Amino acid sequence: MKSKKRLAASILKTSPKKIKFAVDALEDVKKAITRSDLRGLIAVKKIVKSKSNEQSRGRARKIASQKRKGRQKGRGSKKGTKNSVVSRKEKWMTRVRVQRDFLKELRDKKLVTSKNYQMLYNKVKGGYFRNKRHIKLYLTEYRLVEDKKEKK
Numbered sequence: 001m002k003s004k005k006r007l008a009a010s011i012l013k014t015s016p017k018k019i020k021f022a023v024d025a026l027e028d029v030k031k032a033i034t035r036s037d038l039r040g041l042i043a044v045k046k047i048v049k050s051k052s053n054e055q056s057r058g059r060a061r062k063i064a065s066q067k068r069k070g071r072q073k074g075r076g077s078k079k080g081t082k083n084s085v086v087s088r089k090e091k092w093m094t095r096v097r098v099q100r101d102f103l104k105e106l107r108d109k110k111l112v113t114s115k116n117y118q119m120l121y122n123k124v125k126g127g128y129f130r131n132k133r134h135i136k137l138y139l140t141e142y143r144l145v146e147d148k149k150e151k152k
Contacts, residue, residue, distance in 0.1 A: 004032065008038050011039060019049060022045070028041060100124060103135070106139075110146070112139075120144075
């Protein structure tokens with residue numbers, strides 16, 4: 001019977017584990033010798049290939065639809081580190097670019113001297129400032145911004 005199962009599996013192009021013989025047709029299966037005999041039994045449904053147990057996607061679809069609405073996105077459902085979405089380097093680059101652009105804007109408007117600009121630029125490079133607002137606070141605290149009224 002083992003060899004018959006193997007032959008039937010090769011005919012149906014599946015695993016021998018998935019081949020089922022009809023209980024009332026066991027005698028016919030025993031008598032079957034050739035591949036054509038087995039093909040005949042397959043045709044009359046005495047040898048059947050069982051369905052594969054596939055995983056249902058219903059629950060997955062439900063969760064996906066919830067996530068599209070913005071649900072189930074809390075801390076508990078996140079995988080990976082806090083830097084896995086936006087890396088440390090990316091965060092650094094965006095922060096530094098914003099700060100440098102702000103300094104260039106100040107220099108172009110002649111609100112900061114070139115000496116102070118260089119000093120601030122180096123502080124940005126060293127990671128001294130947290131953000132653009134921090135630079136503004138620093139400028140007011142140390143009175144580095146030159147008023148246009150004074151120059152007249």
